[in-house]
Structures are given as structure tokens and as C-alpha cells.
Amino acid sequence: MNTYQFKSVGGKLSNWGRWGADDRHGTLNFLTPAARLAAAGSVRSGQVFELSIPIGKNGPQPADGGAVGRFNPVHLMSVHPGDFDRPDGFFGADDYIFMPLQAATHWDSLAHVGYDGRLYNDVPANAIGGMGGARANSVEQSLPGAVGRGVLLDIARLHGVDWLAPNHGITPDELDAAVDRQGVTIRSGDVLLVRTGWLGKGLAEGWQGWMDSEPGLTLDCAEWIAAREISALASDNWGVEVQPAAETWIPLHCVLVRDMGMMLGENFNLEELARACAGDGHWDFLVSAPSLRVVGGTGSPVSPIAIR
Numbered sequence: 001m002n003t004y005q006f007k008s009v010g011g012k013l014s015n016w017g018r019w020g021a022d023d024r025h026g027t028l029n030f031l032t033p034a035a036r037l038a039a040a041g042s043v044r045s046g047q048v049f050e051l052s053i054p055i056g057k058n059g060p061q062p063a064d065g066g067a068v069g070r071f072n073p074v075h076l077m078s079v080h081p082g083d084f085d086r087p088d089g090f091f092g093a094d095d096y097i098f099m100p101l102q103a104a105t106h107w108d109s110l111a112h113v114g115y116d117g118r119l120y121n122d123v124p125a126n127a128i129g130g131m132g133g134a135r136a137n138s139v140e141q142s143l144p145g146a147v148g149r150g151v152l153l154d155i156a157r158l159h160g161v162d163w164l165a166p167n168h169g170i171t172p173d174e175l176d177a178a179v180d181r182q183g184v185t186i187r188s189g190d191v192l193l194v195r196t197g198w199l200g201k202g203l204a205e206g207w208q209g210w211m212d213s214e215p216g217l218t219l220d221c222a223e224w225i226a227a228r229e230i231s232a233l234a235s236d237n238w239g240v241e242v243q244p245a246a247e248t249w250i251p252l253h254c255v256l257v258r259d260m261g262m263m264l265g266e267n268f269n270l271e272e273l274a275r276a277c278a279g280d281g282h283w284d285f286l287v288s289a290p291s292l293r294v295v296g297g298t299g300s301p302v303s304p305i306a307i308r
Contacts, residue, residue: 006219006251007115010259013226016121023121024141026110026261030231031148035189039149042284043307049273051289051304052105053199060207060238060267061103073099101139102299107146107232107291108264109139111298113253120261133296140293140300142263146191146232150287150306153178154274156197162204163197164215169242170194172224184283188229191287195270199236203271216242222255225262234265234289234304265289265302273306282308 019029053059059072079094102108110120111134117125123136155170156163158178164170175194179186186192194217202210214237225233233240233256241252256262277283286307291300 004251005247006254009219009222010255013222013255014259015261016259021121023261024110024137026120026263027229027231028142028145028263030189030229031146031191032189035187035231036148038187039286042149042282043286044282045308047276047308049276049285049306049308051268051270051273051306052302053203053267053269055097055099055104055301059104060202060210061100062211066211070100070103073097073103099301101294101297101301102266104301105267105269105304106265106299106301107139107142107289108253108257108266108299109134109142109291109297110137110257110261110263111139112257112264113250114258115254118258120258128298134298135296138295139291139297140295143290143293145290146263146265147288147290148189148191148231148286149187149284150191150193151184151186151284152193152195152270152274152277153182153184153283154195154270154278156195157274157278161197163201166198166213166215167242167244168196168215169218169246170196170216170221171218172221175221175224182277182283183281186228186230189231190228191232191234191289192225192230193268193270193273193287194233194235194240195274196235196237198238199267199269200271203269211238214238214243216240217252218242219245219247219251219255222252222260225256226260230262232263232265232289234268236268236270238266240264240266265304268304273308276308
């Protein structure tokens with residue numbers, strides 16, 4: 001018997017089959033050419049904001065790898081100046097990175113989470129294997145990805161704080177209040193960015209204990225998001241939703257990713273962007289945040305760009 005609320009919510013909001021049995025884009029289908037063209041109207045000043053955190057050893061991942069074994073990226077040099085002895089004076093440098101794809105600012109793909117043996121659009125869990133990763137719903141299948149109109153809802157600013165308390169669950173009423181206070185309209189196909197201030201806390205105070213809990217969206221927000229035909233959702237915390245959650249570990253992930261087919265962005269740095277939006281009262285912008293073309297990947301690092 002189904003006793004979990006998130007499964008009932010997911011069944012109600014499911015997009016399985018909405019765009020065909022073989023669809024791998026999910027809610028990115030709302031990002032139509034017309035929606036992308038209209039997004040250009042959100043560029044007013046030409047200001048550019050880069051929304052990622054540094055990829056390196058000083059990131060937020062815990063030293064023991066945490067519950068899912070994510071460590072901070074390891075950056076190593078493979079070629080140094082002086083390794084080439086050439087009469088023309090030429091020298092060069094080469095390097096590489098070893099990292100979990102979801103360790104820094106990143107997208108979760110539609111292969112990232114599921115339940116009851118199924119991923120988005122009725123893809124079986126065994127479509128993910130040790131050789132080659134995800135054969136369906138993988139992150140490269142999302143391309144060209146989240147490129148369109150972005151809207152920032154600043155929930156920390158709504159409450160007059162630098163960052164929300166770690167157990168603060170954001171409700172649909174708070175999303176509505178932010179929309180009203182900021183005077184912004186949500187359109188079909190928008191990429192929604194939600195600021196909790198939690199990343200700002202980590203940047204200001206350090207990462208120790210930062211991933212033990214977090215403020216974030218509650219399961220109740222799933223219907224609000226679905227009704228507005230959001231194309232993708234990102235936040236400035238490590239897991240989008242409040243942790244610990246009320247019912248189970250990550251119920252909102254299950255509904256948004258597995259049932260609705262929505263990519264989730266995590267560890268987006270929204271601090272500078274939020275200050276600029278508050279300064280002139282414009283909370284929409286053109287956002288470009290395509291994933292890397294990681295074949296079979298269940299997630300991808302990203303360097304999102306917002307142009308105001």
C-alpha cells in the first residue's frame with residue numbers, strides 16, 4: 001500500500017507520456033523557441049553575473065564524502081613549464097580534474113533519482129549501469145538545456161535576513177509573497193532560481209557543518225511549480241529542498257525529477273545577482289546554463305550565466 005505522500009503528489013503531477021514515450025527533456029520542453037526569444041526582453045543593462053562556486057579542493061563537500069561519497073574536486077597538473085626543452089623557448093601547461101559531477105555548482109539530470117524501480121517517463125532503474133552510466137535520461141540528453149528567461153525569488157530578503165534558518169521549509173505562500181513583493185510575473189518556460197541565503201552563509205562562515213541541514217522548498221511547492229510550467233529549478237543550497245524533510249529523505253526531488261521530469265540545480269551562487277536585482281527592482285534576466293556533454297552522466301558541473 002502506498003503510504004508516502006510524495007508518491008501521491010507525484011502521481012497527480014506526472015508528466016510521463018506528455019511529450020511522447022521517448023521524451024528525455026521533461027519540463028525543458030516548456031522552453032520553446034518563442035519562450036527563448038521572449039527571454040531576450042529581460043536584458044536591460046548588459047550586466048553579466050556568473051553563478052557558480054569555485055571548482056577546487058576548498059568546496060563544501062565533507063571530508064568523509066558524506067552519505068553519497070561526494071568529495072571536493074581534485075585538481076592536478078600533468079604538464080609544467082620546463083617539461084619541454086625546446087630551442088624556440090616554448091613552454092606549456094596541462095592539467096586535469098577528478099570530481100563527482102554533483103560536487104560543485106551542478107545540475108541533477110533526470111537519471112539522478114527515482115523510486116519504485118522507475119526513473120522519469122517510465123525508464124527502468126536498470127537503464128543505469130556500471131559501464132557507461134545512464135542509457136536514458138542522462139545529462140547530455142538535456143542539451144541545449146536551460147537557456148531562457150530566468151526569475152529569481154529571494155526568500156531570504158523576503159524575511160529580512162541574510163540567510164534562512166536551517167530548518168526553514170519554504171511554502172507556496174512564501175513563493176507567492178516573493179512574487180508579489182518583487183513585482184515579477186512567472187511565465188511558462190521560466191528557469192526559477194530560489195535564494196535562501198544558505199550558500200552565502202557557507203561562503204561567509206565556512207563549510208563546517210554546512211551540509212548537515214539546510215533551508216529549502218517543501219513538498220507542498222511541487223504543485224505550485226507544476227502549475228506555472230517552470231522549465232528548470234535551481235537554488236543556492238546543496239539540495240534545493242529543506243533538510244531534514246518532513247516525510248522521507250528527498251521527497252521533492254522524487255516528484256520534480258522522477259515524476260515531472262525537471263532538472264534541479266544546486267549550489268548556485270545567487271548573492272551578487274540578488275543584490276543587483278534588489279537595486280533596480282528587476283528580478284528577471286536571460287540565463288544560460290547548459291550542462292557539459294557528459295555521455296551517460298547523472299549530473300553535470302555548470303557555470304551558469306545571468307545577463308540582466
